[in-house]
Amino acid sequence: MSVVVERGLARCPRCVAVADYAFVESGPNSVRYEVHCARCGEDYCEVHAPMAPGFSAAVEALAAQPLIVAASDFGSRRRRFAAWTARLSRRTRKALRAIDFRRR
Numbered sequence: 001m002s003v004v005v006e007r008g009l010a011r012c013p014r015c016v017a018v019a020d021y022a023f024v025e026s027g028p029n030s031v032r033y034e035v036h037c038a039r040c041g042e043d044y045c046e047v048h049a050p051m052a053p054g055f056s057a058a059v060e061a062l063a064a065q066p067l068i069v070a071a072s073d074f075g076s077r078r079r080r081f082a083a084w085t086a087r088l089s090r091r092t093r094k095a096l097r098a099i100d101f102r103r104r
């Protein structure tokens with residue numbers, strides 16, 4: 001079932017006279033644009049349906065380009081830091097054991 005969702009006046013695509021137009025729902029996801037010209041008898045029709053945009057976001061087109069970082073960098077830094085703190089902890093305990101805290 002077709003439902004008119006909008007009516008108005010437009011220019012005839014053939015003779016440019018003022019003509020009647022209508023947007024008509026023609027399906028669950030499509031709408032028809034119809035122009036009926038009383039002067040020349042033109043019956044113009046376009047069917048519109050949703051479609052994916054015809055552009056793509058190329059990296060070069062972005063205003064701010066993303067910083068490319070190696071994914072494993074954080075993991076290796078974390079392991080090196082953990083090893084460094086473990087060595088520091090062992091050295092600190094060893095140094096504390098060597099100190100004679102008894103009062104003289």
Ligand SMILES: [Zn+2]
Pocket residue numbers: 012013014015016017019037038039040041042
């Ligand atoms: Zn016309």
